[in-house]
Amino acid sequence: MVAGCSSGGGSGSAPSASAPSGQVGGKPSASPGADGADGAAAYSKWGLKPFAAPPAPPAEKPVKAKPGEVPVVSDIPTKDKIVFVTFDDGAEKDPKFVEMMRDLKVPFTMFLTDDIIRSDYGYFKPLQELGNSIENHTLSHPNLRTLGAAAQKNEICTQEQKLGKEYGKVPRLFRPPYGNWNENTRTAAKACDLQAIVLWRETMQITNMQYQRGDKKLHPGDIILAHFRGPKELKGTSMTEMTANMLRHIQEQGFTVARLEDYV
Numbered sequence: 001m002v003a004g005c006s007s008g009g010g011s012g013s014a015p016s017a018s019a020p021s022g023q024v025g026g027k028p029s030a031s032p033g034a035d036g037a038d039g040a041a042a043y044s045k046w047g048l049k050p051f052a053a054p055p056a057p058p059a060e061k062p063v064k065a066k067p068g069e070v071p072v073v074s075d076i077p078t079k080d081k082i083v084f085v086t087f088d089d090g091a092e093k094d095p096k097f098v099e100m101m102r103d104l105k106v107p108f109t110m111f112l113t114d115d116i117i118r119s120d121y122g123y124f125k126p127l128q129e130l131g132n133s134i135e136n137h138t139l140s141h142p143n144l145r146t147l148g149a150a151a152q153k154n155e156i157c158t159q160e161q162k163l164g165k166e167y168g169k170v171p172r173l174f175r176p177p178y179g180n181w182n183e184n185t186r187t188a189a190k191a192c193d194l195q196a197i198v199l200w201r202e203t204m205q206i207t208n209m210q211y212q213r214g215d216k217k218l219h220p221g222d223i224i225l226a227h228f229r230g231p232k233e234l235k236g237t238s239m240t241e242m243t244a245n246m247l248r249h250i251q252e253q254g255f256t257v258a259r260l261e262d263y264v
Contacts, residue, residue: 032106032257042103046244049251051106055080057262060175063196068188073179074212074252074263075211076221082108082258083250084223085198086136086200088175090124092230098126105130106247107259110228111137111175111198114162121166128167133261136160136194145180153188160192173198173264196264200225204246206237218253223260 009168014097032051043050062078065071076084101108110124117124128134136153138144139162147155156174164170174194176185181197189197202218203210204226211217226246230239250257 003157013066032104045103046100046240048104048244051247051251051256054258059126061263063264065196068190070186070194071090072186072195072197074223075201075219075264076223076260078221078263080258081220083255084220084251084260085246085250085257086111086198086223086225086260087112088174088225088227089141089252090184090228091233092228092239093120093123094230096238096240097228097243098123100240100243101127101130101132103259104247106257107132107255109133109135109198111135111173111206111258112163113137113139113141114159115140118176120165125167128169130260133173134163134167134169134171134199135175136163136171136192137175138177141177143178143180143181144176144185147184148177149184149187153191156185156188156194157192160194171262172196172242175199197264198223198260206234206242207245209246209249214249218250220253220255224250 032053040050047057058078062076063071063073064240085106087108088111090110092110100215110127110132124134136159139156142155144155146154150264160171172195174189174192174196175198179194186197201212201222202224205207206225209224213219226243227233228239229242231237234242247257
C-alpha cells in the first residue's frame, strides 16, 4: 500500500504543548554537520555539503497549548534559521536511505502507518537508533474527516499501542493522513495521550518543494513533509536522491535542520 499525505491540510498552524525531550531511546538528539574531514567526506559521498550545526534546543519548548487542548502545528515559533524534516507512511524501505542518514546525521521525524510498515517493522529500527522519533500516522491511512469519533479513536489509539509495542516508545505526536482532521480528531488524539497534531508548510516532491506561502520560500521553524517513496513513485528517482535534493534546497536558502521533538 502506498498512500499520499500531501493533499489537503498542512496549513492551519496553532501553537502546541510541550513535554520533556532531547533524547530518543536513551540516545542524544542527532545533529547535522561535519565532524572534521570524516564528516565532510560523508556529506561529499552523497553529493552534499555539511550543514551548520543547529542552535542548542530551547530550555522551554516554544509551542504552547491551551489547557485541555491538543494543539495543531505546521511551523514552530522561532527566529532561528532552522527547519524540521519529516517522513511519512513507510512504503519505501531502501537500505541506502539508512546508510545515508547514518552518514549525514540529519535529524528527522517518522510518521508511520501500520498497514504500510507491517511487512517490515525492523527496517525503521536502525533509523530510530540514530535518534529519530517514530510517531503516529494511523493504522490504515484514512481520510479522518470521513470517519466518526469512535473510528477515528480506533485508528489513532490502536496505532499508538502498536508503535509502542514494536519500537519501545509510545509516540507523542500525531499526523493525520492528507492533513485532514476535525474536532473529533483532536478529541481522539487527547484520549490517546498525544501531545500535538503536526501538519506542515512545505512538501518535497522529486526535485522541488511545494510551498504553501506565496513567496515560495522557507521560513524559520517550517515543518517539511517528505515520504518514504522509491523509484516507482518518484519517476525513477531513488529516495536518497529525493532526500539529497530536499537537503540542497534547505541549504541554498541558508537554513539548517533541527529536531522537531526538541521544540514540540
